Amino acid sequence: MKSIAKMKAPKTLMVLALCSSMLGACKEDEQDLLFEPARAFTPVNVMTTNGETEAKLSWNPSLFSNREETTYTVEVSTTQDFQSIATTVVVDTAYAVITDDKISIKQDYYARIRANAAGNSAASNWVVSPVFRITGEQIFLPLVSTEIKDKTAILRWRPTNGVTRIVLTPAGGTATEIVLTPEQLTARAITLSNLTATTSYTAEIFAGTVSKGITTFTTKEPSIFTYTLTAGSDLVAAAASAVSGDVIGLEPGIYDASVASILIANKHITLRSTSGNSNDTKVLFKEITLKGTGAGVRVNGIEFDGRNTAGEVNAGYFINIDAEPGTLSSITVENSSIHDFKSAFIRGNRAANNAIKIDFIKVDNTIVSKNGVDNYQSFMLDKMDINRVDITNSTFNEAGRGFISYATNFTPVARPIFFIDRVTLNNFGSGDRDNVIFDANANVVDFIMQNSIMANSPKPGQVVKGSAIRAGAGSSVEFKNNNYFNLLGGAPLAPLTFPSYVAMSNNKNVDLGWTATTTDFTLPAGSELRTAGLGGTAIGDPRWAR
Template sequence: MLQSSLNKILFGILTTMIIGAVACKKDDPSADLQPPRLFKPSGVSVKTDSVSAHITWDAPLRSGGQTINYTAEISTDSNFATTSMSVKTDTTAVTITEDQVALRTKYFIRVKANTYEDQPESKWLNGASFAINGVQIFLPIRETELTENKATLRWRITPGLTDIKLAVKGGTSTTHTLTADELSTGMTSFTGLVADTGYYAEIFAGTKSRGFLNFRTGAPTVYSTILNPGDDIAAAINNAANNDIIGLNPGTYDAGNTSFVLMQKTITLKSTSNDPTDTKVNFKEFTLRGNGAGIKLYGIDLDGTPSGALYFINLTGVAADAELATYTQVIVDNCKVHGAATSFMRANRGANAGDYKMDLIKVNNSIIYNVATGLSYNCFHLDKLEFKTMQVTKSTFYNVGQALASSSTVLINMPSISFDHCTINNLGGKDKYVLMDANANPVRFSITNSIVANIPLPNATVQATTIRANGAGTSLSYTNNNHFKLTNGKTTADLAFPTSNITMIGNNTLDLGWTAETNVFYLPQNSILRTVSSTGGAIGDPRWTY
């Protein structure tokens, strides 16, 4: 009996000791610190610039300030089946340069602490991936210099350049050795390219890459007919079928006193060279008549001066102005338009608001000047026209009438009007709201990444506010622009912008020295305006940044 009691007591003591030992082991923070965990680095990060990647990490928490050696490895394989590069260092950082790795290639990074005294090496710690893009001296390709079979490449003039390698994407490259003339001008052209095909170009100084471009040639154009100078262009346009594409070989075409009439049809008029400097049309007027009428213009210098043009594009009914009409679209791309005394586009002849309808008005990469000089209409005179979208991009306007745009009659559907990356100089008169007059018509209107200067025209006056738009639901945006010399012509006070329904951020007021007579608008090489767009690049029409 006594022995049984003693056994129970001893069993209880032993159990308590075991539980205590387990509890002590659990509470001891050093119990789980196996050697690899004690010296494992943490927090691997990487920062890259154009020519290097700087990789850093944190020393092991319990290294006690001791000098530990590390191994950093990079690989194009996230599983590190093969290693592209291995570096040993006694610091918590390593820098990889463009000379050590392939450019524009995705690499993965991992780091471990090496054996230290009685501590074995740690486990690997994986970090973020990175790529080094290399120096970029190529400039964006101008839209006018990329056609179906030709591409002109431009770059910042840089010492030591030797050649350009060009290849169809995924194909074998060919090497073009840069000539002395190309090196001095910073440009070269490749001809004989395949239409609608992706290409890759890389420029070198010896073996070092100094820039790269991806681009795609234009899709092939299937022309309904191709004209030569001396052919009757008015007859060709007026007799064309709906959706015909008329090509113009380089030269000058003269319509005389005959208007181009698009009677219930949409046609395309395009220079075969895609170059407005070698293909010119002297026009009287493009008249869009009735349902289905529209016009698309590409790569042409359009001059209304010889024919005494009043309108560039004029909308009307088949037989009378007051007819209902649903038009298709107006597209002007890579063109020069000048010499129309009354308006670039008149679309207010309908009897009532919305009698005329159109989906799209688009102007891109074009120069419009000496238009609406009679100051009786606006450049875009769109009152009563119910349209969905007007997009004006990468274009220049100067000496263009009493106001830039108007859509002042209340419509059922709210139009969207945008000017982006445009250069606008010398306009305004007749006491108009010079940038936009929507009056009580709801509108979405924006001017972004643009330069506006010299308002009003000499000896003219405009309203003290640039925009009138007070319809319910109106949304206005004036952002990342630069404007200067904007007054009402009566005082020297700056023009005001609306105080409601408008977003105004990122704007500058740097005077570039332009006057009413200025007709070239290059930005100074070191101008801050080359860096203040919504994407960090230049503002204004891009053609003036080359």
């Protein structure tokens, strides 16, 4: 027995040692499982979203945060050194919303964010956001050029509770506070009076002490006519005898210029209604012809009707640029109505490449309609050396085979700019054309279309190809804050496509129910399109959002 006991003792010691070793290993494994490194704050993207009344900061969650509730501290400052903290918030989400009761509007800020200490994890390092701001509300509606005069201006705003006052400040002058009356609040409009001509003003609207929007405008020069015509006068003869710089005033009534063209050769003149109202001043026209160096025209406050006295459509073009080479001045069409013509709204492609030069073409606060099915886009600007085209606050209904053509390949002296803002374009496209919104072919241009509504292409019974826009390599093409629907092309019909080089953002496809026969484009009350524009404003021609 003694010999047996002696043999078991070492074995027992070995077993005990082995168990002790295993227990030790188990404790080490347990310690490894409980080990938590300091949390690494790893935002691949710290993103900021600016809003009218708040700004949102968002980030990727911290690593190792899935076992416990993680909180974050967000500090906001106007400088990246964070010497002065404007506000601090603690959140348990991977985002934070900073409101306008915490920080000022229209002021740039930075935020720094860290995961707070929790359990065995220490607080993370700070991570700094990109710059952000609260833009402030914009309840002012877009200004209407005909409502801005030399001594008065009308401001309108969208329905907003609590509006109390407007502060009006002339450039370099003293601010004046205007307390809004119950009548003005009901109308959501105010007529400012006793203004100074050709002066820039800034108006800011408030609800108590909170800013609800800012707008700027410049009053017009006093309306001074070189001479005036009475209804029935010979407008063709008046234009022929005018000298460059003349402003011809048209008294209310009807003028017949449907037999011969209104020729403006080697001079720039203005045709303007004395009333400023296109509803009471009408010209029956054949076309306005611009010819030679210095030629140009500005029309304001006139209805141009392309029918003759028998009611027959007689006009080919509204403005037709002659083939004679030359450096023209400019074309401005504002506060007018042009309708019933067969071909192009403006045709400028008759001459050779670069033979016609012009500073700018501007169309504002104008309705153009009943453009017949023909071989031209509404704006036929091929081969022209042109610095800038601005088309704003206007409606084009039953337009040309396309909207803008600059499609003949050539080398302009200057890179042209095409700017389209707050335009309503309905019922256009025909003749199997491609790129029916804008076609620059291989020409290098700057093109911006924004805050606009386009619908219904092609025209009934017509076909177009499948692309919306074309421009040359190196062009800058932006298409933003627009709404478009029922724009179709190709065979079989499919939605028009936009090439990849078009920078598209914040566009919508809200079907408003318009057809080829629609003439009233008023946006429905409460429509999201009433706030879809830049700065939270309505899109399309502003007259349809009043």
